[in-house]
Amino acid sequence: MPVAQNARGTRDLLPAQMHARLHVIGLVREVFARYGFEPLETPAFERLETLMGKYGDEGEKLIFRILERGEGGREGKADLALRYDLTVPLARVIAQHADIAMPFKRYQVQPVWRADRPQRGRFREFYQCDADIVGVDSRVADAECLAVASDGLSRLGFTNYTIKLNHRALLRAIVAAAGAADREGEVLVAIDKLDKIGVEGVSEELGRRGFDSAVVARLWEVLAAPADLAAVAAAVGEAAAGPAAELREVLAHAAALGARNVAFDATLARGLGYYTGAVFEAVIHDGGVGSVGGGGRYDGLVGMFSGRQVPAVGVSLGLERLLVVMEERGMLPGIGTRTRALVTRFGAELDAASLGLAAELRAAGLEVEAWLGAPGKLGKQFQYADSRGIPYAVVLGPDELAEGVVAVKTLATGEQRRVPRDQLAEALRG
RNA sequence: GUGGAUGUAGCUCAGCUGGUAGAGUAUCGGUUUGUGACACCGAUGGUCGCGGGUUCAAGCCCCGUCAUCCACCCCA
Secondary structure, three states, X not given: OOOOOOOOOOXXXXXXXXXXXXXXXXXXXXXXXXXXXXXXXXXXXXXXXXXXXXXXXXXXXXXXXXXXXXXXXXXXXXXXXXXXXXXXXXXXXXXXXXXXXXXXXXXXXXXXXXXXXXXXXXXXXXXXXXXEEEOOOOHHHHHHHHHHHHHHHHXXXXXXXXXXXXXXXXXXHHHHHOOOHHHHHHHHHHHOOHHHHHHHHHHHHHHHOOOOHHHHHHHHHHOOOOOOHHXXXXXXXXXXXXXXXXXXXXXXXXXXXOOOOEEXXXXXXXXXXXXOOEEEEEEEOOOOOOEEEEEEEOOOOOHHXXXXXXXXXXXXXEHHHHHHHHHHOOOOOOOOOOOOEEEOOOOHHHHHHHHXXXXXXXXXXXXXXXXXXXXXXXXXXXXXXXXXXXXEEEEOOHHHHHHOEEEEEEOOOOOEEEEEHHHHHHHHHO
16 A cells, blocks of 8 residues: 655645635735736646756756656656746746737746755745736836735735845946956855854855955955945945946835835845846745745846847745744634534434525525534534534524524524524624 | 754654553544533554564664655755
């Protein structure tokens, strides 16, 4: 017999979790829709070549590949892969459907797969909630992404979060000013850890990687005040003027749009992969799950598929990490069931009446359940309803039937009253 | 991909220096037939993650493997 165990890094989402998830997804969708983002879904898997060469070496290693069917598969050849994020599939869609009107704003809430080693808030299958604006190279679009992310986090009940903002061109200028333009990636990976391991730690790591101490010293001169855009821009010099001006404009628009907790951070890297302009990253303070969202401008990605340069910017919220923190902090509503009432069955001879009552309530739009065990034994039926978290139980016995009423019992308090049948649906709706 | 810790009923855990498994809880049934949350009785449920090895004997020791968690790496 096979072992009944789910695959590594995956989870079964039981009803109690699903109710909480659907609630959260509903809130996020609502926020996205308020900005005019339209829904989109794409297939779980893509052609392998669609995903290759988009995420950088580290990312590419984590792509789940799908073996070819038939002979090629037996030799280990892959031609398809599970999607790694929602951005590259979007770029593919834009390149493929030339008739999509610009600007195109879409949101997408779907799972992605990464062959990572699982940890707290880190899974191999997880949902991302993306909102992207394609077809306009505007600082307002960048700012809208920050605003929608901020609105989303606020809507879920978070207040202690920060959305860090930086610019890839500014990062490049910073590294160049330090005299390490030829090893940009390594420097970025190191300074990205600044808030975690401090100046000492980053200096040590750069030293270990063989960087000259003069380079490290110049880097700290430029990053003396990493949260101060003006100071960093001034220290870098002329090369920082363009991206710094862009960031100032993004910050101004974001503030006007009501985005909260947006802060410039010169050490935010995210420089690897397809980003070309502004980059963002959202973190919950003391959440213990790393970043809960990220994004940025990727003006070259669509062009990789069609040759047609199409500017784009987007942001992604990580549903699983948000849920981990929300669960821990009691921010999720405890929805055990959506069922409003259990229709009890008094006895076999009254089944037609009871089942008919259930049908009547369902037709009225109520979520009701009929008792599926043996009829009779009302106590058992009440206990079942209460343990399921169903708020009401309705009883249709000979007396009620004769009088044209239904007994409605509130399980939590035990109180019971008789309600005329034509008022029952309204009474249960409460 | 690297290193570390853990793995006993659905859940939370006990199990002495190795002697062929237990509690609480949950589930189901009962305590006689129009009313539950308490109490009492009973039942289901484990090849001790899985596979090898050592031993007369392994849940306890050894190896491998899978999974979970932690630190890296990276990221949502």
